[in-house]
Amino acid sequence: MSIQPITFYERVEDALKNSQLHEALHISTSRLISGRRKAMAELSDSEALRDHARRIRAYTLAHLDHYLAQFADTVEQLGGQVYWAETAEEAARYVVELAQKRGVQSVVKSKSMVSEELLINHRLERAGVRVVETDLGEYIIQLANDKPSHIIAPAIHKDRHEIAALFREKLQATPEDLATVPKMTALARRTLRSDFLRADMGISGVNFGVAETGTICLVTNEGNGRLTTTLPRIHVALMGMERLVPTIDDLEVMIQLLARSASGQKMSVYTNLITGPRRNHPDSGQGEMDGPDELHVVLVDNGRTRLLGSDLAEMLYCIRCGACLNNCPVYLQIGGHAYGSVYSGPMGAVVTPGLFGLDPWSELPHASSLCGACQEVCPVHINIPRMLLRLREQGVRLGQAPSWLKWGLRLYRWAALHPFLFRLGSRISQWMTRRWAENGWIKKLPGPLSAWTDHREFPAFAEKSFRQRWQEERGSKYKK
């Protein structure tokens, strides 16, 4: 995984000061949020469909060995090849060796989150293979030597001026090319088209694999997914092992929910169903017109089995729509990069420690206010807050809680067990917080408590504590 030069908290500090980031995130996510809400409302039976989708995900995972075997058998019967990769390294090595064996010089890629786990671009480039990202957002990220900050809108953190400057520097764009966003898009089309035409290999992700038919479903809006899987002679599909549904009918349910949740569309522009490589149809005496001669499906575990066997298994229901990112108040403030992982936002805060280990990623489960918005918008109702709490608990067990927190909680426990001390403590804090507060809010707390007030205000305690009110209320009742 990516080695981050600075700590999580330093990245958060930087992001909180970045007002341009907040502006960019605000513009993009507010559109995605309202689009999703509208598209879901149009479904007459959206709740029933979400529940059904959740049951499909649970059922598939409980029988994953069976359906993966069926999927692989079908892909192979169709003439495709299946490679089983336990780790990201194994998967990447397979792709690099395949490229070398076939004399591949250039590769086009359509957006794939699992490919980020593999660091495949870096590994191919080291082997002397040219790799070009073709999703516009990913292309911008690649030109900027940056990392995606959102699973469906990778360049969400950049505004048009930054992108224009990038195109001027890297693509020698003229002022005319940069006059409007559609013109910038047209420039990207021209540039990327020549890469498509000469590519020897196309690498894609997989939104869903269908076990009964061996079909790979690939969803894009730009059409780069179609060109990536049609023009080059070799198509490599990188697939997280959990991205599977048993039947085409199950796929239909997922397609409905994915497009609506991700971008508020009824259907994505291109929902591409690939069932094996280019075929000869002997009965008609004619072969198919186009499509790749070779199809390689790389099934990637990379920590997923461990997730499956833990009480975070529910996270594998995720269909990668990004709705939980758009609706997360913490993501909106810190953006995707602060998480430091390819998976950000609420889903990333569970997936990242789940796949790559809690030890290096123990801060991520704390990047949440546990407000529950993620669970509410999740198309398959994943209980993300429960898992964030579970991970925090595991972090404490691993001894990752700072010592002041441990001692502080011990002190609190002791005081709370002694009614006199508890009463005294609450009186003192009542008095202190009210003394420091302006209009009910404290702008700055002293000592280690300032960690809270550095970025937000702390409310003064109420004039009367619950205990005081309880006694008064009870007293007045007896009087009646």
Added chain:
Amino acid sequence: MMSDREKFLNRIRTQINQDFLPEATSEPPAPPSRFRPKMTLSDRIKAFKRELEALSGYVYTPNNKDEILSLILKILHHHQADYILAWEEAYLELSWLPAALQKDGFVIETGYLVDDPFSRQAQLAHLDTIQVGITGARAALSDSGTLVLGHGPGRGRLASSLPPIHIALLTPQKIYPSLSAFLEADPTAVTESSNLVFIAGPSRTADIEMTLSMGVHGPGEVHVIILPH
């Protein structure tokens, strides 16, 4: 020696734990009853047109052969097309169309990709200059303005993905109210060839500041001609 596949599947088998997947059933979950509005043919045509136009697609309902031809010629002239990338006539809903266009001086390519690497490069470079692709349609979905294209011999993927303009010919009886209705009516569509694609409007991106741009990789214009019934 266990194969990679057996090792992979064994690992999964030993890790699957029903306790952590409490909702998982032993049999495939039964789908909920879905609301399927009864729609007449003209309802479906109207809904399809409305939905696709909302996505910036163009929908035409010409009444006869002459209107169809002049419609297509108008689009071709507007884009100063001379070459056309089209499905073979057997797979176009109008088998007379290729001959009629050839008579008007247009050159029609079918886009059968050749094997030889050198010729293929030249072929792709040429196909990439073609402005307009013409295809049939296996079906359409009226609730989302979606075209369904099944590919195979004589019906290439490139005609609807490479040129900047895509014209599709659609028989109105093939307009289904929804994706689920289509899959039920045409169960072999997915497996019959290596590729089936659902196309909802022109290629689009919003990757720069959520500003919509058309035609980033696929066609920026989609014209659907609903044939007279």
